[in-house]
Amino acid sequence: MANGVLSFPLTAFRDDGTLDADGCRAHVADRLAASPGAVFPACGTGEFFSLDEDEYRQVVALTVEEAASRVPVVAGIGYGWAQAARFARIAEDAGADALLVLPHYLVEAPQDGLAAQVEQIAARTPLPLIVYQRGRTAFTADSLRRVAALPHVIGLKDGHSDLDRLQRLTLAAPEDFLFFNGAATAEVQARAYAAVGVPAYSSAVHAFAPEIAGAFFTALRDGDDGTVDKLLRGFYVPFVELRDRVPGYAVSLVKAAARLRGQAVGPVRAPLTDPAPADLAALGTLLTAGLDLVGAAL
Template identity: 35%
Template sequence: MITGSLVALVTPMKTDGSVDWDALNKIVDLHLEKGTDSIVAVGTTGESATLDPTEHCQVIRAVVERVAGRIPVIAGTGANSTAEAIHLTAEAKQAGADACLLVVPYYNKPTQEGMYQHFRTIAEAVDVPQILYNVPGRTACDMDNHTVLRLAEIDNIVGIKDATGDVVRGKALIAAAPEDFAVYSGDDPTAYQLMLAGGAGNISVTANVAPAEMAQLCAIARNGESEAAELMNNRLMPLHEKLFMESNPIPVKWLMADMQLIDYGIRLPLTVLAEQYHDEVRAALKASGV
């Protein structure tokens, strides 16, 4: 089971929108140095929606090659087309990804049975560990715990990223799921609470700018140190909050560029963070002690 701090890695881009491969290597190296437990490549934060299929697979392969087996790599391969998700998942497996992250189909709003059949079909088509991803704020479609538990019975569906921020619901899922089924938080502000309740880790946006701190927080929370985890989370809360002042990954990419980790590139329809938010985001970084 992959555990701890799993960064939802940005895809660095130059100001013309092209992928910045040199910067990608540098930020992968940063996470290896700072103790990140796993890298999630080309998820929502990695702008999967605007990378074409070739670029999508190239970024996954580049991350896998740079990591070179030192930590697990999880590839974002979800789509609202089952056939496309199968294609991306197969390509990620061939590239050497350790697991794949598959989002609930967006826009077309399938039923619970439709979600079950979608994920079951992908799991049967590609023999690689697969992690479900429920983020109703993005997809306009919410996969309920009953459907997750049905899918958990499939051998290579090994976990879920729950980005609802509903800790009570997450705790209920942890209690009901098989012991080897991993429940990850996808909500930075509440992730420590889910880990204290038995969650496997946190797929984190904040870890892009605070990798060492998020790795430490996840380790403390998974060790059951509730008071220390709450204190550290409170320290990081300004970042958790301000990194969502505009749609993710707008604020985190801007802050990383301000920190000179990447360039300011981002793809339309997303735009560079509005100027009126710059000082607030900088202040959040300072307040967090990063």
């Protein structure tokens, strides 16, 4: 999975809010055509939190069909462990290769509880698990050792960007344990994560501009600092500044950008909101600038 951008596709909805399976399939097919290292359906960017179980089943199944074993399909699961286990069974039946355990719902929890949550899920699915620490979930080195000792817990995705803490986790984990940069707009922090031994990262930008995401990945991998800096200055940092204007824009801007590229992904579902007109105009200008930087057309 470190050999390409990790792609987190969007979930397409119609204007009336219902699932658009055909739109999902077309969007996933386009992401796969850009040769990602893996595809992660029904995760944060894919609005997992707004899907019912039947919709989730459709999204994972169509992604598996489109991937056709070319790349791993890692489906999101979440909420409390009992509900996460239900989603895990659905994903297994749909043919997913692994699962991303999203942060638990609502409550604060001690370290014993965080570890027990993963243990309960792991006891109920044979699929490999990647745990995602973000929001209320943040493991200590001792807790990670406990979780990593489970036979099919294979990795951790980090969304906290606390590099001191992350370095301690990488040193505590087994040598073959996988780590992923899961920061929002991960490219902005990709060099810093790589410096503590975490080069693999998820890319929301891949959902709407695989040309930009791919150019950045290649430049970072090849040590082309000039191109990395050019893309950070000209696209990624301004995108983060726009994203930070409104809560939820980490998803809704991505979906709006995909629509600007002609992708039939529809609106976001509440509680998210689509971008305001002024922000949408700014997004269009920024998207054009980013594509110009890599010689791609809108």
